[in-house]
Amino acid sequence: MRKRYQLSHAHIFMARELGINTRKIGSIAHDMQQPLKARLPIFIEDLYCKRFGRERPEVVLTLEQIAKGLSQ
DSSP: OTTTTTOOHHHHHHHHHHTOOGGGGGGGSOOTTOTTSOOHHHHHHHHHHHHHSSSSOSSOOOHHHHHHTOOO
16 A cells, blocks of 8 residues: 555555555545545645644654554
């Protein structure tokens, strides 16, 4: 999923904090038939900035780290 939509670990973490179901992230993704829709990484960054008032999260955890329960 990360490679298909060109998302970083930070983008996935931001989407999870926003409450976006990461399994269904393809439904909000840009495709060639929707030229006015923003690219998915930019869309997630804009939503995160509007809701939390900052560009990126302070601490970024990968899905593997979250599953293991590590906090870096």
